[in-house]
Amino acid sequence: MAHLPAVHYTQTDTVPSLAYYDSGGNAPALVFLHGLASNHTVWQANFAFLSRYYRCLAPDLPGHGLSDKGNHPYNIPFYAETIRQWLQGLGLKQCTVVAHSMGAQALIYLLDQHPELPIDRIVLVAPAGFERFSLADSLLIKQVASVQAFGASQYMQQLLRWRQYLRPENSSQKPKYVLDLEADWFDMERNIEIYRVLSRSMIGMIDAPIFDKLSRVTQPTLVLFGEKDKLIPNPMLYNGQKTADIARQGAAQLPNSTLKIYENSGHFLPCQWPERFNIEVYRFLNPTLFAPNS
Template sequence: MDTWQYPFEIKYATVLDSIRIAYVDEGQGPKTLLFLHGLGSNLKSWQKNIAALSNEYRCIALDLPGYGKSSKGDYGFRMTFFARSVRALMDTLGLEQVVLAGHSMGGQIAMHLVLHDARHVEQLVLLAPAGFETFTPQEKEWFARVYTPEVVRATPEEQIVKNFELNFYDMPDDARFMIDDRMEMRRHPEEYDHYCRMIPQCVQGMLEEPVFKQLPRISVPTLVIFGENDLLIPNRLLHPARTTIEVAQTGAARIPDCRVEMLPQAGHFVQWEQAARVNELIRAFIQ
């Protein structure tokens, strides 16, 4: 959305021949952090982390293709497509080594990138990542029925507000811009139609390209951070008996060099709700 206000200067780079990527590039330092947002989000979800960490490190965050101020198109939106796009951006910006941080879907994208080619990733930070929770073929069929463009488009405003609130232990006022941005998008039919078609494809992309069995092949030191009060992972409808900490520990145990941090009073948007603590953990991990 060109009309959205971003807290940092937006730059643009063209990758994979024709995809225009919007990104921010703040700070300088001995390491470069590259941030990948999650489903239905954009680079603004990292602003509390960039504001603090850019005092010590170079911090880059992008709008994934199809999101925010980046190019819109019928890209298929598989996780390997996103990973290729991020890798192409790294090449375009000349990034030799990065600390790769991904939230939710962005975490699954980050894992795909590392699994395909870890040479330019020195450390991995996964915040409430998708990919640790596994789904049966029947459960994947349920997602296909539930997440359709028609269902997304028909979601009433009050449910949109509730859906955002479910991302938090206690949604703070300074996160309400996420709701405002979504409501503004609804007033732009072409943008909202693209969003409604893209979201189900992204969900299917996560389901069709799982990473759980490949986790032992992740070869870089990894930090996993979850909020103890995450209401989205695990899926409460399909896996009511599972807990967030069990999903976190089960996934992390498969990664050879990995530690897990569970943060109290934090939901799915842990990097926003407990930004100071997340920033401390990232600093300690990458020093």
């Protein structure tokens, strides 16, 4: 069975209650940030291996998983500030952050606003924000993502149909805890906030572009993309872009980055190819162990 660490809750003065998962111990800290319509369990296969060497921590971002689902902004500055206060509360002296999709966009925004944070390395997995949009494209996405239109939109129906794509593991192999968490979030009767979270998050990503901030990232950065990503480029647009082109353009902006593109993977590399992903992250965090002359 997949490794599932203990759940903890935190409350700050200005952000909602946050659930997070902590493998414990005194090893170097490895923080995981999930993307939109996801939760901490997207990393469960990675926790199983990496928690042998690191203290693994993963929050459920507001509106997701077991965290608070109130009437919040759900935009990139909001997520970034939530993450900042959570990290500050943990009192970590140093950490590496692994961030996926929307979580990666929030991380880049956070680093730009708070370069003093004790984050020494970052791993960006299928990061949102590498893709740039014209004004017309931005307006189209925001119109489709409005709360009024979202429920009836083809994009929403496609997103719900893609649940199996978003989490491609065999359901029979998932713990009941994971299945229940997913079912609760996607159940529109039980999770009345789903439209608000999805709508505000999508619009928030458009309103907080981070492409021009990439050049100011000082941390060594590993960038991972799947060549068969169905969410990057944005499926609502038909502009001829390819995932690999977007990946290269974004990685080229990062001063100290390594880009790797998985040929047979989609948007969710960590659970589609967990063994390869785990070793990739471990090698990145321990470069001297794999140096030619070591």
